[in-house]
Every structure is written in C-alpha cells, then in structure tokens.
Amino acid sequence: MASRSMRFRAFADRFTTVPEVAQAIREAGLGKCGLIFGIDYTMSNKVQGEKTFGGKSLHKVEDDLKNPYQEVIEILGQTLECFDDDRIIPAFGFGDKTHKQEGYFPLNEKRECVGFREVLDTYNRVTPSVSLHRPTNFAPLIHKAIQIVQQTRKYHILVIVADGQVTEEQETQQAIVTASHYPLSIIVIGVGDGPWGMMQEFDDRLPTRLFDNFQFVNFHEIMSTSNYAPASFALNCLMEIPDQYKAIKQLGYLDYQQQC
Template sequence: MDTGIMSALKRQNSLKIDQNRFQCLHDVSIAMKDEGLTKCGLIFGIDYTMSNKVQGEKTFDGRSLHEISDDCLNPYQEVICILGETLQPLDLDGLIPAYGFGDIRTKGDGIFPLKEVGSCVGFKEVLDTYNRITPNIKLHRPTNFAPLIKKAIDIVSATGKYHILVIAADGQVNAEEETISAIVEASNYPLSIICVGVGDGPWGMMKEFDDKIPKRNFDNFQFLNFYDVVSHARNRQTAFALHALMEIPDQYHAIEELGLLNQVTKS
C-alpha cells in the first residue's frame, strides 16, 4: 500500500483521540489553517420527508421540524444559520448550492434545488430561500442521501476544489445500501460530509455511517445529534459549530495526503 495512503488511514484511525485537543471553535479554526485549509466550497442538503411532521415530538415541542414562525428558529434554520455563518468566510466564491430531497416530487430518487436558477449567494440567501419555499413543499418519503451525495461529487469533480456537504435530516435512511455506496464513492474525492440529525431520532444507522462503513479512503462522514449538542450548551451556536467542524482538520489532512485535491487555493 502507498505510504501516503497508509499515513492518511493511520491518522484517521486516531481521529476520535485527536478531537480532544479542541476546546473551542477558535482551536478548530487554527487547526484548519495549520493544515492549509483557507478556502472551501459549501453545499447544503435539506430533508423534506414526511417524518418531519412527527420527529419534533420530544425535541421541538411537538411541532413539525419544518414549522416556520416568528417566535423561534426551527432546527433546519438553526443549522443553516450556524454552519453557514461559520463557514462562509472560507467559501470560495460565496455561491452555495442548496438542495432538498424526500419531497413528493423526488420521492427519494432525486433532489431539487432550493433556488430555481443558480446557486444561493451566501447563507442568508439559503435561509431566505428555505423560508420562502418550505411552506409550499409537500413532504413525502423515503429518506435517501445517495442522490445528494452524488450531486456533491459532481460539483467537486467539476471544480477540483475541496467542499463540505452539510446534510440536515430527521431520521433513519431507508435506502441504506445505496447511501453507503455513495459515501464510499465520495471518499475518492476532496469532500467532507457532515450529517446533522435534527429531531428525536433514533440515530443508530447514522452512527453506523459515521464509524463503521468499510473500504473508504478516509473517514469522510461525520454525524452529530443536533439536540444533544445544543440542549445543555451555554452557547448553542458555538457548541454546535465546534462539534460539527472538529473532524474537518484531520479529514482535510487525509485528503491532501491521499492526493485527492487537483488544486488548493491558498490565500
């Protein structure tokens, strides 16, 4: 086996231990810069499956996870705001492709762009577009991450740049084998996948995706439970951003060692 691949895999095997060095979001930012990560692309994926109507029973006061109101942000809005604001300074061009999946039109077989023409300009337009279209979207089933991951692969292939795909989803994946295959395929590209579980769970399959998928070039998929991270945090935004990004420095290091980057923009 190539020594670069062996080194990258060894580093990935110690990933959970390495995370202990991060005590605050600033530590993660410094680590990313130390690895040479100063620019990246950002992609959002939003789950519009039917289960969103009931998955807020315990964690969102019994409301639909997609409910939009003036009194508080729903979990999807929080994910967009926190990770969008945190990562936007690293974004290559300010353009953020954002997609929905699981609605009555795609039915688990595809995705649709939140914005009809072009990408969103900054996370605020992602949020504004989400707020505008969500009340009119008909939720459906099943949950399948594969079309979204494959779209992210296409974007990375076209640009040759490192990207972070953020998937906000409410529960278990139905198309398990197809999703696993897509995650494995994605490990051939400079792409990190952060899956944020919103709502009540259960999250067993997501944790399997995070820790136990074999045959990947590097550990490219991270899952975190949004409610567990923020429910007792003194600062919800900082705690969530810290947990979401703490694997990024090591993943980016592995991507570089594996030679998956065609070009790195350093400025």
C-alpha cells in the first residue's frame, strides 16, 4: 500500500486552498508542534533572481510586489500556524556580514516572534538593513534548532528558506545526520534560480540518518507550474511530515512527553 506521502503526491491537484492542505496533514496524523524559521542572507541573493524574479535581489522589499521570501512566509504561515500551540516562532537569519562568526542571528533581537504575521512584519522591517555576505552554511542554524528541541522537549519543524547551494557541504551534512537523533523535521525551500543538485542529494541520500528528516522544495518550479500554486507549494512542503512524525514516535523521541 502506498505511504501517506505518496498518496498526497498522487492527489496533489485535489487541494485548491492552503487550509485544505493543513486539514489533510492534520488528518494524516500530525498534532501539535513547534516551528523554527531560518532565512538566507548570503550575497548570492542579489543575483539569484535573474531568471525567476526579474533580475531583482530576492530580498528586495517593495510595497507593490512580494519577494519569494515574503511569499513563503505568508503561505506556510497559513498552513502551519494552526499546528503551533503556543504560536511562538524562533526566527533567524544567517549568512549576513555582521553575524558571520556566530553563523545566525535572531530576526527580532528583543524576543521571539509570535505568529507568522510577526515573522513577516519583522522580516520586512529588518531586511533592508541587513548586509548580505557568506558562506551558505545550514549547520549553525540546525544545531540551534536541536538546542531549542532539547530545551522545549517537543517536536519541531525547522523551515529554512535559501537561494542556492551550500558552500559548507560536509558540516551541513553532519548537522542533518545529527538532527536525526532528535524530534526535528527540516524543510528547505529553494528560492531563486538554483541550481539545486546538492539540496536534492541531502533530500534523497545521507544514509547514516536514523530517519529521513530532510525535505527539499523548489519554490519557483511549483509556483510556476501548478494550477493551484499556494496549495500545491504547501502540500509539497508538508507531504513527508506525517511519515517523519510517525518515525519520530517509533524511535521513542517523544516518550518523555508521556512522562511529563
């Protein structure tokens, strides 16, 4: 019998709205979870919109046009927020010039964002003043997400929105493998022109993981080819979550919740 994720893939076109996708994911077994959001502020964002964003920087903030990062935040906000019981969303940037030593920085320095609307508002406020830099390395953010999971003792979904290839490949690979020891799912959303070969390697391989904890989604490809683009995008982001959540429970990562 086909897995839940395969059934979702096969019947993707039956979802025409984002709330329908959220309801389907809930019915497939996902209950409450925590959310963590990461945004790529590396220099390549300036040129990665040549084909897919009219030659503009992917972080261009304008009143009359949403950039890909803003679209991703809005769509996933509609889909995921209903699963987040406390609505607290740690949101981070990475790859900027100021915080290159730490590897990431909180979007809101005063406190964590509450709800995706605040994530979006904070992104809009902070982004114009961020100095884009390098390298593209997911590892510090993944380790921060692991730390949050350890502290909160609950299942989380880490969403990373990024514009291209990882430059620190080995470090990122090891962080993904390490994350498979915790109740954490990682969704990487590729915005811009790509290429995406390394992301697909992370998605399909890394055999030393204890479960398949990584999902890659090509934002532009889905948004430009689907009849119901936002719903299709949300579906592709979340289609593996039910099976990942099932694997996490089978591995006993959530047993402590029953003891609390």
